[in-house]
Amino acid sequence: MIDIQNLSKIYKTKSGTVTGVDNVSLTVYEGEIFGIVGYSGAGKSSLLRCINLLERPTLGTIRVDGVDLTSLKSEELRAARLKIGMIFQHFYLISQKTVYENIAFALKAANLPKNQVQKRVEDLLEMVGLSDKKDVYPSQLSGGQKQRVGIARALANDPKVLLCDEATSALDPTTTKSILNLLKKINKELNITIVLITHEMNVVKEICNRMAIMQEGRVIEEGSVYDVFASPKADLTKEFIESVVSFEIPDVILDGCEGPIVKVTFRGQVAGEGVISDMLQTFQVKGNFLHGSIEYIQDLPLGIFIMELKGKQEEIQAALTYVEKRAAQVEVLRDGI
Numbered sequence: 129m130i131d132i133q134n135l136s137k138i139y140k141t142k143s144g145t146v147t148g149v150d151n152v153s154l155t156v157y158e159g160e161i162f163g164i165v166g167y168s169g170a171g172k173s174s175l176l177r178c179i180n181l182l183e184r185p186t187l188g189t190i191r192v193d194g195v196d197l198t199s200l201k202s203e204e205l206r207a208a209r210l211k212i213g214m215i216f217q218h219f220y221l222i223s224q225k226t227v228y229e230n231i232a233f234a235l236k237a238a239n240l241p242k243n244q245v246q247k248r249v250e251d252l253l254e255m256v257g258l259s260d261k262k263d264v265y266p267s268q269l270s271g272g273q274k275q276r277v278g279i280a281r282a283l284a285n286d287p288k289v290l291l292c293d294e295a296t297s298a299l300d301p302t303t304t305k306s307i308l309n310l311l312k313k314i315n316k317e318l319n320i321t322i323v324l325i326t327h328e329m330n331v332v333k334e335i336c337n338r339m340a341i342m343q344e345g346r347v348i349e350e351g352s353v354y355d356v357f358a359s360p361k362a363d364l365t366k367e368f369i370e371s372v373v374s375f376e377i378p379d380v381i382l383d384g385c386e387g388p389i390v391k392v393t394f395r396g397q398v399a400g401e402g403v404i405s406d407m408l409q410t411f412q413v414k415g416n417f418l419h420g421s422i423e424y425i426q427d428l429p430l431g432i433f434i435m436e437l438k439g440k441q442e443e444i445q446a447a448l449t450y451v452e453k454r455a456a457q458v459e460v461l462r463d464g465i
């Protein structure tokens with residue numbers, strides 16, 4: 129649905145040039161929710177704004193639904209842009225207009241007869257759960273309600289793609305969850321492809337199918353959210369994952385450990401299979417659990433256990449080989465002393 133090839137965005141400023149996006153290539157498939165994570169300044173917004181040409185790429189190409197946007201004349205581009213909705217962290221509603229008018233305003237470009245505008249706006253309000261707020265002004269709405277208006281407005285022209293720039297970053301956790309559920313519903317029911325950028329890994333874990341991590345304008349890692357959580361490669365990726373799944377063990381506990389400390393990761397079905405208890409029964413090894421959790425990502429379990437192993441070195445080695453054979457990933461965090 130979205131094909132980005134060798135995209136760079138370089139800003140010219142008074143004090144020199146700033147690289148916003150540095151040679152990024154990415155493909156977002158139809159119907160998926162794709163997350164882009166990174167700290168502030170990583171280039172997420174620059175990349176997102178290039179997708180609908182709010183920002184012109186300095187180099188590279190962008191195809192949305194098969195069309196190379198950079199090749200279009202201004203009128204064609206305007207039409208193509210209607211197929212790409214966008215929502216923002218700070219909503220950008222028009223404060224002098226009611227909820228109804230804010231949404232109807234977005235439809236004006238389509239030149240619809242009045243009764244059709246009315247029907248469309250009412251349908252959209254129902255979709256986002258704000259039918260009762262039709263005649264209210266934005267200042268009377270909560271943050272979550274404002275974002276719902278933003279979403280209804282973005283959907284007004286029946287887009288195929290929805291771009292979300294930190295759409296939940298100004299909201300509290302409960303409201304964030306309800307907005308994410310709404311985005312999920314829109315993705316499923318309307319089959320709209322969603323690209324969302326965020327600095328919050330929990331947002332990605334909650335709703336994305338695939339993801340990319342950006343740092344200094346570049347994509348440093350990408351893959352299915354499950355794979356990235358199960359086997360992160362870059363340090364930054366690990367850091368983001370630890371912000372939602374923390375495995376920090378206090379030093380006093382670590383200092384009290386004598387045997388090697390290992391991290392065992394179980395993917396999918398095997399997470400609940402009792403592999404560790406089988407191992408402890410089969411080998412002359414004692415296990416001391418330091419940490420453990422089963423996370424559910426896209427409804428698939430991902431089990432992560434950290435334990436100290438005690439026993440003869442050969443037995444420990446044999447036990448770990450056994451666990452690895454039973455489809456788990458084993459990482460030695462600290463060798464025995």
Ligand SMILES: Nc1ncnc2c1ncn2[C@@H]1O[C@H](COP(=O)(O)OP(=O)(O)O)[C@@H](O)[C@H]1O
Pocket residue numbers: 139140141146147148149166167168169170171172173174175
């Ligand atoms: N309009 C602009 N003019 C100059 N520099 C910009 C502009 N927009 C963004 N930048 C710079 O590009 C880099 C990436 O910014 P941005 O895309 O906003 O990152 P993010 O959304 O990940 O926080 C930053 O160094 C930022 O200062």
Ligand SMILES: [Mg+2]
Pocket residue numbers: 172173174294
């Ligand atoms: Mg940004």
